Amino acid sequence: MNVNSSLRATPLIALFAALLAVLGLIPKIDLPLGVPITLQTLGVMLAGCMLGPKRGLQALLLFLFAVALGLPLLSGGRGGLGVFFAPSSGYLLGWPLGALVTGWLMALLPSRSPRSTSVSAFIASAVGGLWVVHVCGVVGLVVLAKLTWEQALLGTLTFVPGDLIKCGLCAMVVHTVARGMPDWRFGGRTI
Amino acid sequence: MGSLYSEHRTWLHGVPAGLKLLVLALIGTALFFTDRVAVLLPSTLLCGLMLASLGRATLGAAKLWVSLVIACLLVLGFHALMHQPMLGIVSALRLLSTAWMGVALTLTTRYTDLLDVFERWLSPLAHLGIRVDRVALQLALMLRFIDHFFGLWQRLDDAHRVRTGRPGGLRLLAPLTIQMLRSARRVADTLELRLGQ
Numbered sequence: 001m002n003v004n005s006s007l008r009a010t011p012l013i014a015l016f017a018a019l020l021a022v023l024g025l026i027p028k029i030d031l032p033l034g035v036p037i038t039l040q041t042l043g044v045m046l047a048g049c050m051l052g053p054k055r056g057l058q059a060l061l062l063f064l065f066a067v068a069l070g071l072p073l074l075s076g077g078r079g080g081l082g083v084f085f086a087p088s089s090g091y092l093l094g095w096p097l098g099a100l101v102t103g104w105l106m107a108l109l110p111s112r113s114p115r116s117t118s119v120s121a122f123i124a125s126a127v128g129g130l131w132v133v134h135v136c137g138v139v140g141l142v143v144l145a146k147l148t149w150e151q152a153l154l155g156t157l158t159f160v161p162g163d164l165i166k167c168g169l170c171a172m173v174v175h176t177v178a179r180g181m182p183d184w185r186f187g188g189r190t191i
Numbered sequence: 192m193g194s195l196y197s198e199h200r201t202w203l204h205g206v207p208a209g210l211k212l213l214v215l216a217l218i219g220t221a222l223f224f225t226d227r228v229a230v231l232l233p234s235t236l237l238c239g240l241m242l243a244s245l246g247r248a249t250l251g252a253a254k255l256w257v258s259l260v261i262a263c264l265l266v267l268g269f270h271a272l273m274h275q276p277m278l279g280i281v282s283a284l285r286l287l288s289t290a291w292m293g294v295a296l297t298l299t300t301r302y303t304d305l306l307d308v309f310e311r312w313l314s315p316l317a318h319l320g321i322r323v324d325r326v327a328l329q330l331a332l333m334l335r336f337i338d339h340f341f342g343l344w345q346r347l348d349d350a351h352r353v354r355t356g357r358p359g360g361l362r363l364l365a366p367l368t369i370q371m372l373r374s375a376r377r378v379a380d381t382l383e384l385r386l387g388q
Contacts, residue, residue, distance in 0.1 A: 006322070007386060011336075011378040014329045015371055018336035022344075046368070062329050065309075069302035069330075070195045078255050079195055080297030081215060082290040087262050145266045146282040151273065169361065176365035181372060 009055050016047040016059035017066065021073040038075040041163060044095045045129035045170040048102025049121045050177070052188015056099035064092065090140015094133040102128025106187030111178070117186055118175035124187075125167040130160070195255075197248035197298045203241075208304040209311075211296050219289040228277070231284040238288040242295050252294050259290045306330065332378070336371070343370055 020043035048056040063073065072079040074092075083089065102124045109120035134156050141152035177184055203211070222234060242249060249256070263283040270279025306327060313323045344367055351359035 006325075007382050008379040010325060010329055010382060011332055011375040012372075014332035015336050015375040017329070017333045018340060019368075019371070021333070021337050022340045050368075050372075062326070062333060065326070066302075066330060066333060069305045069309075070297040070300065071302060072195055076258065078258065080252070080255065080293055082255060082259065082293030082297065085219065085286055085289040085293060086259060087266060087286065144282070144286065145269075146275075146278050147269065148273075151269065169364070173365045173368055177369055177372070180366075180369045184372070 009051075009058075012051055013055055013059045013062055016043065016051060016056070017063040019043050019046065020060070020063045021066075021071075024073055024075040039166070040075055041095070041098075041129055041133060042166040042169055044098045044133065045102055045121075045125035045166060046173060048099040048104075048128050049106045049124055049170060049174050049186060050184070051099075051103060052107055052186075053100045053103035055188055056103040057096050060096035060099045064096065067092075085144070087141055087145040088137065089144065091133055091137035093140065094136025097136060098128045098130075098133040100128070101132045103187055104128075107189055108187075111186050111189070114175050114178035117178045118171040121174035121186070122167050122171040125170045126164070129170070130163045130167060134160070134163075195251055195297050196301050197245075197251050199246070199248040201245045201248050201299060203245060203295060203299040206299075208300045209308045211300060212305070212308055215289075215292045215296055218292065222285050222288055226281050228280060228284070231281060231288070235284045235288040235291075238291040238295075242291045245295060245298060248298050249294075252298055255294055259287065259294075263287055336375075339374065340367070340371065343367060 020040055023039040023043045026039050044060060047059045050056075051059060067073050067079045067083065068081055070080045074083060084092065105124035105127055106120060109123060111117040111120055138149070138152040138156050141147045141155060142149060145152075147155070174186065178186070218234075222231065225231065263286055266283050266286070267276075267279045270276060270282070310323055310326065313326075317323055344363060347363045347367055347370075348359045351357070351363065
């Protein structure tokens with residue numbers, strides 16, 4: 001049974017890794033005041049909410065592995081090992097952890113109805129996909145770019161409004177999936 | 192879905208993937224343990240020369256080049272504003288040298304060769320029950336799903352335009368996700384029939 005459940009999870013893990021790649025190919029959207037948002041962290045939030053902590057983590061690790069192999073899957077067509085040495089690599093490495101925390105919270109929060117599921121998805125995304133990823137990004141800026149904690153925090157705050165919008169988008173997608181696929185077990189719950 | 196691998200043959204294409212990866216890991220790690228400009232500057236120049244020696248093969252990574260240079264300029268500028276110019280120079284040199292080595296590896300190594308190297312290095316994990324061979328299957332499925340996503344997105348967008356006269360945009364994300372989840376379930380059923388025991 002364990003072998004088969006692992007086998008059944010394989011296409012789901014690949015699917016969400018593919019979703020991240022597709023979201024990276026959508027051009028960045030500029031909010032007022034020139035703040036750019038790209039959609040790839042929405043993929044992190046969705047992977048955690050839909051697959052749960054373990055499979056969400058695996059989807060993100062698969063995606064980053066593909067990037068490391070040289071596939072141009074990051075926004076702007078970037079890929080290869082060079083991106084893991086850039087100042088923004090803390091954010092990249094925070095994605096798997098973000099999906100893990102999002103999935104863990106999603107498994108704990110209520111999902112009795114599509115509405116409660118979407119509210120849970122918003123909260124889980126905000127903590128995992130936003131807060132955790134930004135903390136990792138700030139650590140990366142401090143370690144790699146040698147910024148101070150205050151400088152790194154100020155730099156990362158610019159992206160929070162866009163990421164909050166993505167949390168809302170994630171909640172909307174989860175709500176629609178909860179209505180369209182009532183048997184879907186959000187957060188990787190087992191019955 | 193292509194990779195950044197360049198078909199323009201260079202001297203670095205002939206070096207085994209495992210050796211290139213090992214050199215990158217060792218030198219990259221060593222550079223992070225030094226703050227001396229006297230060491231970092233020649234290292235960065237050597238890495239730059241090594242990358243430049245690849246000639247036309249580097250053209251495919253032009254976007255990555257540009258984004259790395261911009262990132263380093265931003266780091267330099269930021270540290271200069273904070274009256275820490277030396278720290279900015281050290282950070283920028285370290286980042287440039289390791290990133291350029293990474294770019295050179297990516298341009299001159301097929302991803303299938305890198306995958307073979309990783310599978311060999313990760314094979315001891317099989318003793319811990321980790322199915323390393325599944326990685327290749329997951330990668331292949333991921334690439335197939337990327338193509339499938341675009342085909343499905345196009346069909347949903349066409350249907351939306353016919354109904355409303357406008358492109359679907361992000362409104363299509365939810366129905367696209369549902370359809371892709373159903374596709375993944377069908378693939379899971381097939382895999383279980385063919386490979387499950």
